[in-house]
Amino acid sequence: MAFNPKPDRDTVRFGKFALGLVDRRLTCSGQPVKLSSRALDILCELASVPGEVVSKDRLMEKIWPGRVVEENAIQVHVSTLRKALEIGSDGHSYVVTVPGRGYRLVGLENGPDMPAYSGSGDAPARGTTVAVLRFANLSGDSSQDYFADGIVEDIITGLSRITGLSVVGSTSSLLFEAGSGDLASIGRKLGCRYLVQGSVRKADNRLRITARLVESDTGVALWAERYDRRFDDIFEVQDAIAMSLIGALEPNLRKVEISRVRRERPNSLDAYDLVLRALSSMRTTMPTGAGEAIPLLEKALVLEPYYSAAQAQLARCFQIRFSRGGLNEADRATAVHYARAATRSDDATALGAAGLVIWFADPDFSDAFEVFHRALSISPSNVVALGNSAFAHAFMGDGKIALQLAQHALTVSPFDTLIAHMAIAVTELHANRFDEALRAAARAVEANPSFSVPQVLLTVALVRLGRIEEARSAAERVLNLDPTFTMPVWSVTVRKNPAVFDPMAQAWSQLATCS
Template identity: 40%
Template sequence: MTAMHKFGSFCLDADAEILFWRAEPLGLGRRAVALLRVLLERAGTPVGKEALIEAAWPGLAIEDSNLTVQMAAIRRALSAGGGTDWIETLPRRGYRYIGPAVTSEGLPASAAQPTVPVSALPSRPSVAVLRFSNPNGDGEDDYFADGVVEDVAAGLSRVNWLFVIAPKSSFTYDAQALGLKQIGQELGARYLLQGSVRRSGDRVRISAQMIEAETGSLLWTERFDRPLADIFDLQDEIALNVVSAIEPRLRRAELERVKRKRPENLDAYDLVLQAQPDVYCGMPTEAARALALLERALALEPGYALAHAFAAMCHHCLFLRAGLLEDHRLASVRHARAAILYGQDDALALTFAGFSIGMDDHDRDAAFAAAEAALAVSPSSAITYIVGGVMFGWGGKAERAIEWGERALRLSPFDPWAWSAFHALMLGHFHLGHDDEAVKAAYRAVQHNPRHSISHMLLAAALAKLGRLGDARSAAARVLELQPAFRYSMQFSGVDCDPALAASLGAALDIAGLPG
């Protein structure tokens, strides 16, 4: 029996390799037909480039441009029936059919209800947000639950490195009926977000959890209990908090996944993930180690915005903590500008690029323009508020440093960069004479990143100003253990520290015994 796929006003005779529009055959080549067949048989799910190339060019090594040309031919053919947007491009990942429902005839049972194998998952992390349940069961709160989920999915879709399955696809799945692993396979989703919404009187309670579909491992869970004063403001607040909490957890989960891969199988994305913990450490030895991985990633993908941004941060670290060498400063700015060029839709790349330009090129206006662009892409980007707060702090804008640092910690209290948010808080409080608050913030910075010399430097200054000289000298000694060549004048010069702040910090560090 001939395999036929009917969709909209089209019919694909897969065996005859002919696409019909109504009764009219269209001039679509054999390879394009093979590609369209795969997309239709996996309708609604992402199909990776590798699977598509294998379907149309089995056993051959070809350039991606060949695939692009064939996809363009398919779109031209579908335009006869208004289907130019039925094939969705998933940047760097593959393609997906999102047009009218597909009816298939003459297929074996295994092909009639295809399940996407694990190997067909996109190379970048993919997330499906399932419909939240309503334990009340009265249907009254369903619209609110669906609104929350759609807002969360929309927020996650603005995170450049995530691929988010559209709710119109994920809402059709029942986790209890099918099981999470099967849902993940069929949707092409590595991670699933599920939860429940319950309204009780004038309050609403929402629980959410993120699960790795393949293993069933729980990555993140949270409960929200809020007064129902304004249901739509609450919906926006919950979506913002869920997105800001999920992003760092997924990055950690992705890193653990990549660590299980053999080194020779790492592509540019995996190399950047491997580099990330050392980039985030903020110390020279780790930064140099991260740069080696990032250079490999950029050799594979020269326009990889986040790789450029991470490289800028590494060179910033080496410039600031390894002798203020001009080569590192120039490299930091060069990579930052490349990150902005290639990463207009990547909030994290824009954030770190702006930070490097602000700190190493001393161009705060350009830095905050990049930060504003990052927040336009992803309003829930806690890291943007973190590094922006640090720039405000060193620039002597104490109130803004505190405001941005506190906002960052509300968005993502366990962020890998939380230590830097506490830097912003310490600098702001120190500048304003809030000595107790400055000490608390400095201690929190040390707790979150005990390997970072500047956290200990800030603690030494805060303790000295408070008159706790013994503790201040202990903190100063730890600075020199971590960074033997440390001179606070070099730190202040490197970050273009506000003169009044530099004077008060320097006086406190003199008391603590750190060399100027």
């Protein structure tokens, strides 16, 4: 796209279009475009403040002064305007709905909404960058465009809170719609590695939302999900779906990025890639993996001394080493130090991880629940914060809260299930619902067969159900994974409420007394 360094202030240009503000004439590649007078009025009003939000009240006041007009009149004429602009849009949408606020004209030459492209027409890659494209409205009702745009805006806002992830602003990404062109080209133009595509279909009182995460260079789908909801309250549905998508996208992006850094050997490791490599080593949550991760995280903090994600994961590593590597006081103190440092951030994932370390290792562990609360205030669908908070509440005996948090975690990310199922197992054991505890523990084992704690919970549930031989086999697996495991050692970090922990210890000891 060729930019004019000295634009004519009486002419607004976007894509192939030019709008004369004096003669009120719209052209596309030099050819006149026919618009209704009201649609042209709206376009001129948007173009008079390029890139800014124009409220519906202002449009009413300017276009229908002194008249009482139904609000949907604006939607009708905006829909007409959008259809007229489709002829030269190349899949872009130049009139964007800002939910609850109004409309904007975007994609202007030299405007605030266009990326600063290089001479090749491509924006430079910016590390782990994602763009959420405009969701396609498949309802056959253009008045529903605002709903699709609102979901996209909410997803962008939520993803923007994730440290280590760069999110393309809506004014650029909403220029492209799912299926609007070559994905590799869109990715290069927006300077991003990943794209989120989606669609919205409304029929009667039902909504179907689809979303998928794709790699822009290859077009390979990395994750996909479908949501079917009732349409009773459009804004509640919009919020719920956006939160679900954010909750699912974050852990899936994290998994994809971990896979990427394991495949690649970059010439220069930055702090973010070091954290991803550390997470790959930590996946067993055992001391050996933690030991591999610690130097990577320490290097990350040399590069970025206040990097909260590195601080939180380093806290986890030292806590793992403390609880499963000999109860060394220096490891405990170091874990608490880094966890406390991470709580200075506004990264929900870092806060969720730091909160659990504080609960495990800090004598003043009650602060952990304030940290969890902050994390969930920032991002209510953050799976790390939900799962870790559920686990801590379960061992405190707060079963109702634990189940609510764990079920929410499983709803927003049904494949990121380890700690949520562990929390459910602990809660059900405390409530003497042993069949439910066994099912939850088995699912936690499936989620991470290399982690000893789910096997402990499985053993306890089997003992409580009187299935002693199966319990012995499960206990053997625990000791194969962690030869140092004993209930007294485990009690150092999780025995916050004896009424929850002591029956587990009694069940474990029962194996030694059964002939």
